[in-house]
Amino acid sequence: MKRHQVTIIDIARKLNISKSTVSRALTGHPSVRPETRQSVMDLAESMDYQRNMLAINLSSSQSKTIGIIVPEFVTSFFPIVIMGAQEIAAEAGYSVLICQSNETYETEVVNARVMLANRVDGVLISMTRETKNFAHFEIFKRKGIPMVFFNRVCHEIEAPKVVVDDYEGAFKATEHLIFSGKERIAHLAGPPSLYISRKRLEGYKDALRKHKRPIIDELIISYDLNLENVKIYIKYLLDLPQPPDALFAVNDPTAIEALKVIREHGLKIPEQIAVVGFSNDYGSALIEPGLTTVAQPTRDIGRVSAQLLLDQINTDSSFWKPITRVLKTELIIRGSSQRG
Amino acid sequence: MKRHQVTIIDIARKLNISKSTVSRALTGHPSVRPETRQSVMDLAESMDYQRNMLAINLSSSQSKTIGIIVPEFVTSFFPIVIMGAQEIAAEAGYSVLICQSNETYETEVVNARVMLANRVDGVLISMTRETKNFAHFEIFKRKGIPMVFFNRVCHEIEAPKVVVDDYEGAFKATEHLIFSGKERIAHLAGPPSLYISRKRLEGYKDALRKHKRPIIDELIISYDLNLENVKIYIKYLLDLPQPPDALFAVNDPTAIEALKVIREHGLKIPEQIAVVGFSNDYGSALIEPGLTTVAQPTRDIGRVSAQLLLDQINTDSSFWKPITRVLKTELIIRGSSQRG
DNA sequence: ATAATTTCTGGGAACGCTCCCATGAAATGG
DNA sequence: CCATTTCATGGGAGCGTTCCCAGAAATTAT
Incomplete structure (x- = not known):
């Protein structure tokens, strides 16, 4: 041919x-x-x-592409965010270049270089758990490439951020457990290095304070989100002299894992111990009993982030504002916390 | 700056x-x-x-990018396939350009143009349900751009294909129900326009034949995969003078929906009616009872497809072979078909 | 009819890189 | 000591566009 x-x-x-x-x-x-x-x-x-977009891109020295760096793809969270972002990008005639960092800092740095090399017009970023150094992101700033952080945001860099109201979500979840008559509410928290972990912990504590409940340190466990270990923590909690009668987990996978372990221990859910998660993953409605959880507008996170990014792309950088958009959460009550 | x-x-x-x-x-x-x-x-x-990849791409007139066209992102299937493909592509230094066709033919045609405009070096395609015309794919052929079809393959075009052994998977699933002592096994099938629907139906029928069971037409329902309607079909089946004692559903979402409806009807699973799905979605292990299902090597579909595509990219087109790779499935037995 | 404007088109630089070809210097050989 | 080969480098075309700057032609104003 x-x-x-x-x-x-x-x-x-x-x-x-x-x-x-x-x-x-x-x-x-x-x-x-x-x-x-x-x-x-x-x-x-x-x-x-x-x-030939290749030629057009070179000529216009812009790629009509936005980059997205996410830590992983194993839960449905990031794919859905990406879907949302892709929708908005596509409407505006932009393609999307996706990189996974696999939760490792080194890969994230490489990903950033890929974005740079491909001359993306902007980047959407959700950081790895271990990112402490932000030089690879500063480069974007130096080159005038707009960034928007979402979910796992970076406070050390001045850029728009899109998050859900983790504090309020955790607050509502905890309050719900209090209203259900629970007295000893445990919290299986994420690593303190993660902003969302801290915020959720804060919401949990403040809800307890508001309702004049003691904050019991032995009921608060911060862990590295490695699901393998959930079993150990749950066993520890259940074996306490005064075990908890409720558990607020930092996210749904954790909560679901906890649910399984608790079931194995033969405890009645929610009577003996109620469980609440966070994020309303696919699967949370399927498990028996259904998992009470704080739903986040996952797709909207992607949509809002992409929109914010496009706004920056189409605005002179001197007008950029590091606004933070806080999206509302919704408490979804299912069988794991309330007999229906 | x-x-x-x-x-x-x-x-x-x-x-x-x-x-x-x-x-x-x-x-x-x-x-x-x-x-x-x-x-x-x-x-x-x-x-x-x-x-500057933009310049390099233009100069070398290749984009070091492979395109992926998938029908949707709502189930976890395609994101996982994409992950697998992305892994292989990244290893070989290729980026990935993703387009969703939203199950509509028109969008798919637009997507194909986007791929062409971006001068992708090859395309991975899973077609929409409604694609009957393949002119937009023939263009790739004319331009010498290699394609690999996966999952929803196109038999009218000569190109490598990657599928799972739907026939064998369905056969094993049905046989399992027969071995469990079930006599009246219903099949909630997908639309006949889909190759995988036909193959799964075929496997189902052949398993019945092999074990000398009658093929009862009123127990075979072909539907459009719109989950809303599952309720209606299940009700129809359960209201038959001789209702089925087992159900083989074309995929997991269907099976899960069926499970819920059956539960509402107050029937005992698996004693009164056993249920088997296909694909082992995330969630199938979580639901209670766990869903027996045919697992497909989802990530491998992506990996194998991408590898096949890269092979073609690096080979003179005169050596291209339209081989079909059939990946093996695995029956995963859970509580929906067997008391454990 | 001539001048001023508008409409349409052509020429060519620029985008940043790769890669072929040529060239001069150094190294090798007889 | 000169011819041949090797090595390191420079020059420049080409990739396919866009876009600015001139002109030519057509239109309007004077």
Whole structure:
């Protein structure tokens, strides 16, 4: 077959006009005679012409692509966020370049370089758990490439952020357990290095304080989100002289794992111990009993982040504002905390 | 800030050498003096130089990108496939451009144009349910861009395909129900337009035949995969004069929905009616009782497809072979079909 | 009719890189 | 000591666009 790609020059030659005119006709520039435009369009169509984004990108030195760096793909959370972002990006004619950092700092640095090399017009970032150094993100700033952080945000860098109201969500969840008559509410928290862990912990504590409940340190466990270990923590909690009668877990996978372990221990849920999670993952509705959880508008996180990013891309950098958008959560009550 | 991107010319000027030499030094060309290379590398590093893929792509007229067109993102299936593909692609230095067709033919056609415009080096495709016309795929063929179909494959086009053994999976699932002593096994099938639906139906029928069971037409329902309707079909089945004592559903979402509806009807699972799904979605292990299902090596589908595509990319098109890779399934037995 | 404006088109630089070809210097051989 | 080969480098075309700047042609104003 012919390997030659058809270009605007081919069209120009056949029509005996200049490539400039062809370019103008194709891009919809006003100053081109309607008949000329039509003949160009027709010929392009019949020649199977496809504009070469590679050339356009180079010429315009922008890629019409936004990059997304996420830590993982194993839970449904990030794919859904990406979906949301992709929707908005696609509407605006942008492609999406996705990189996973696999929760490791080194990969994240490499990913950042990939983004740079591909001249993305902006980046959406959710950091790894272990990222403590932000030089790889500062480069974006230096090069004038807008960033938006979401979910796992970076407070050391001035950039828009999109988060859900972790504090309020945790507060509502804990309050719900208090209202259900629970007295000893344990909290299986995430690592303190994660902002969301701290916020959820704070919401948990404040809810207890508001309702004049003691904050019992032995009922608060901070762990590294490695699900393997949940079993150990739950066993520890249940074996306490005064075991908890409720558990608020930092996220749904943790809560679901806890649910299973508790079931194995033969305790009645929610009577003997109620469980509440956070994020309303797919699966939380399926498990028996259904998991009470704090739903976050996952898809919206992606949509809002992408929109914020596009806004920055289309604005002079001197007008950029590091606003933080806090999305509301919703408490979804199921069988793990309330007999229906 | 300075908006100017650092280029090889900047480096060349500072070092008083030509851009050719800089280019060679940076790309690891052998014929460049070690000291020269080192000084180039050092300066590049200190100047925050990033190679411009846009220019490289144009110059080499290949994008080092593979495209993936998938119908949807709502189940975890495609994200996982994409993950697998991305892994392999990344290893080989390729980026991934993802498009969703939202199960609509028109969007799929647009997606194909996007791929073409972005000069992807190859495409991974899983078609929409409604794709009947394949002209948009033929273009890839004409342009010499390799394709690999996966999951929802296209038999009208000669290209490598990656599928799981739907027939065998369905066969094993049905046989398992027969071995469990079930006599009237219903099948909630997918639309006949989908190859996988037909294959699974075939496996189901052949298993019945092998074990000399009658194929009862009223127990076979083909539906459009719109979960809303599952309730109706289940009710129909349960209200039959001779209701089924087992159900083999075309996929897990269907089976899970069925499970819920059956539970509402107050029937005992698996004693009164056993349920088996297909695909081992996330969630199938969580639901109570656990769903017996045919697991497909989802991530491997992505990995194998991507590998096949890369093989084609690196091979002269005259050597391309339209091989079909059939990946094995595994029956996972849980509580929905067997008292454990 | 001539001047001033508007409309349309062509030419060519620029985007940043790769890669072929040429060239001069150093190294090798007879 | 000169011819030949090797090595390191420079020069420049090419990738396919866009977009600015000139002109030519057509239109309007004077």
